[in-house]
Amino acid sequence: MRTEPTPSEGDVNHSPLRSQWQSQHLDPGTRDLLARDSAAFLHQSVSTPCLSAIAKAQGIWIEDTGGRRYMDFHGNNVHHVGYAHPHVIAAIKAQLDTLTFAPRRFASERAVELAEKLSARFHSLTGHAGKVLFTTGGSDAVEVAIKLARIATGRFKTLSFWDSFHGAGFGASSVGGESLFRSGHAVGPLLPGSEHVAPFGCYRCPYGHAVDDGGQPRIDQCQLACARMVRYVLEREGDVAAVIAEPARAVPFIPPPGYWQAVRAACHAHGTLLIFDEIPTGLGKTGRFFAAEHDGAAPDIVVLGKALGGGVLPMAACIARAELDVAGAFALGHYTHEKNPVTSAAALATLEVIEREQLVENAAQVGAYALERLQDMKQRHALIGDVRGRGLLLGLDLVSDRQAKTPAAAAAERVLYAALARGLSFKTTMGNVLTLTPPLITTRKQMGQALDILDECLAEVGRED
Numbered sequence: 109m110r111t112e113p114t115p116s117e118g119d120v121n122h123s124p125l126r127s128q129w130q131s132q133h134l135d136p137g138t139r140d141l142l143a144r145d146s147a148a149f150l151h152q153s154v155s156t157p158c159l160s161a162i163a164k165a166q167g168i169w170i171e172d173t174g175g176r177r178y179m180d181f182h183g184n185n186v187h188h189v190g191y192a193h194p195h196v197i198a199a200i201k202a203q204l205d206t207l208t209f210a211p212r213r214f215a216s217e218r219a220v221e222l223a224e225k226l227s228a229r230f231h232s233l234t235g236h237a238g239k240v241l242f243t244t245g246g247s248d249a250v251e252v253a254i255k256l257a258r259i260a261t262g263r264f265k266t267l268s269f270w271d272s273f274h275g276a277g278f279g280a281s282s283v284g285g286e287s288l289f290r291s292g293h294a295v296g297p298l299l300p301g302s303e304h305v306a307p308f309g310c311y312r313c314p315y316g317h318a319v320d321d322g323g324q325p326r327i328d329q330c331q332l333a334c335a336r337m338v339r340y341v342l343e344r345e346g347d348v349a350a351v352i353a354e355p356a357r358a359v360p361f362i363p364p365p366g367y368w369q370a371v372r373a374a375c376h377a378h379g380t381l382l383i384f385d386e387i388p389t390g391l392g393k394t395g396r397f398f399a400a401e402h403d404g405a406a407p408d409i410v411v412l413g414k415a416l417g418g419g420v421l422p423m424a425a426c427i428a429r430a431e432l433d434v435a436g437a438f439a440l441g442h443y444t445h446e447k448n449p450v451t452s453a454a455a456l457a458t459l460e461v462i463e464r465e466q467l468v469e470n471a472a473q474v475g476a477y478a479l480e481r482l483q484d485m486k487q488r489h490a491l492i493g494d495v496r497g498r499g500l501l502l503g504l505d506l507v508s509d510r511q512a513k514t515p516a517a518a519a520a521e522r523v524l525y526a527a528l529a530r531g532l533s534f535k536t537t538m539g540n541v542l543t544l545t546p547p548l549i550t551t552r553k554q555m556g557q558a559l560d561i562l563d564e565c566l567a568e569v570g571r572e573d
Contacts, residue, residue, distance in 0.1 A: 165191035196418035199457035246413030247275025263300035339374035368405035395472030395499030
């Protein structure tokens with residue numbers, strides 16, 4: 109029997125509000141293109157059928173085929189340096205005039221340079237030398253990390269977290285914890301040995317512990333039960349190859365103080381590797397180059413993707429401790445475009461933009477301003493049960509009852525479409541969490557404009573309720 113995901117597990121392709129918004133805001137030409145798109149592509153949740161059609165993307169803005177402009181605070185987390193950044197575009201064009209492709213058996217200077225730069229960043233994070241493999245997508249990079257962990261440890265089990273997302277590939281969806289990406293495989297088993305535990309999430313702690321009046325975890329009471337469960341499973345299983353996790357959950361949820369240090373210690377005690385999936389959070393999104401830097405825990409393997417290609421080309425990387433370079437006789441990631449000079453040039457240019465324009469620092473500063481504004485909104489809007497985030501990974505947990513923390517999914521959807529009508533695009537996660545992930549180039553003024561729109565939409569929906 110096929111299992112259907114509930115509406116709270118992803119954007120709903122056919123909701124009445126979606127249809128109403130489309131009828132009010134899309135011109136006939138756009139509707140015609142959407143119909144052609146729907147006829148040409150296999151349908152799947154959160155992708156096809158599409159909401160609208162895009163004609164232009166520049167900086168923090170996208171423009172649809174009807175000429176409507178939106179501040180894109182979603183962007184699938186690929187637009188850290190903004191869309192069509194001139195330096196990235198110029199680097200790609202220059203590389204196209206020099207060398208367009210490198211077969212796997214030939215070294216590419218651009219790819220080597222990129223690997224060296226990422227390895228240096230890895231060393232700054234972990235204190236260990238790093239070595240790299242490139243893929244064209246984050247899901248594939250996760251597969252590489254899983255294979256490497258299996259070979260390096262001689263074990264096949266993984267431990268990961270419910271409600272996590274690590275990609276749509278077979279292995280990546282196996283270690284992921286969203287039923288939206290797992291239920292379609294109900295015709296057969298997922299990857300053997302894929303164990304899961306409840307994740308950290310202090311606002312609605314799966315272990316039943318409360319937070320204080322400021323929404324902060326009571327560590328003295330909970331004693332990091334979420335981290336202790338990881339240690340318990342590693343002890344009971346005894347042969348887990350790797351723990352794979354998002355250091356900051358993209359929902360978002362921020363780990364409680366000491367969480368990753370406790371998990372790191374548990375992994376070390378049981379010979380288990382720690383893999384951090386920094387595909388959405390890396391490259392500065394949280395106000396540090398790696399989100400893991402906030403928590404003082406060094407992973408054995410890091411996976412990057414999404415924004416690595418500058419919002420132009422698909423590019424991802426698996427970076428591992430050099431000591432884990434033990435799979436030379438196997439094909440971990442034997443990809444056609446593994447050392448592509450053009451995608452490597454795009455990634456190098458992206459790193460240069462992040463450094464030159466001090467975008468990590470900007471994310472920290474603008475994000476701190478946004479959190480302050482959002483906390484003020486929480487005082488004025490009963491719909492907001494919790495505000496959380498780091499840098500430019502921000503979330504508002506909407507509730508119909510603050511005391512019971514009842515998720516307000518219907519209200520979140522109304523806020524989403526009200527914001528789209530005013531020129532602000534973001535996504536909802538877990539049905540009721542407004543998740544804002546703007547580009548790192550977002551200015552304080554632009555953030556203020558976006559939050560003004562959000563404020564208006566929350567007031568409007570609050571009055572309706």
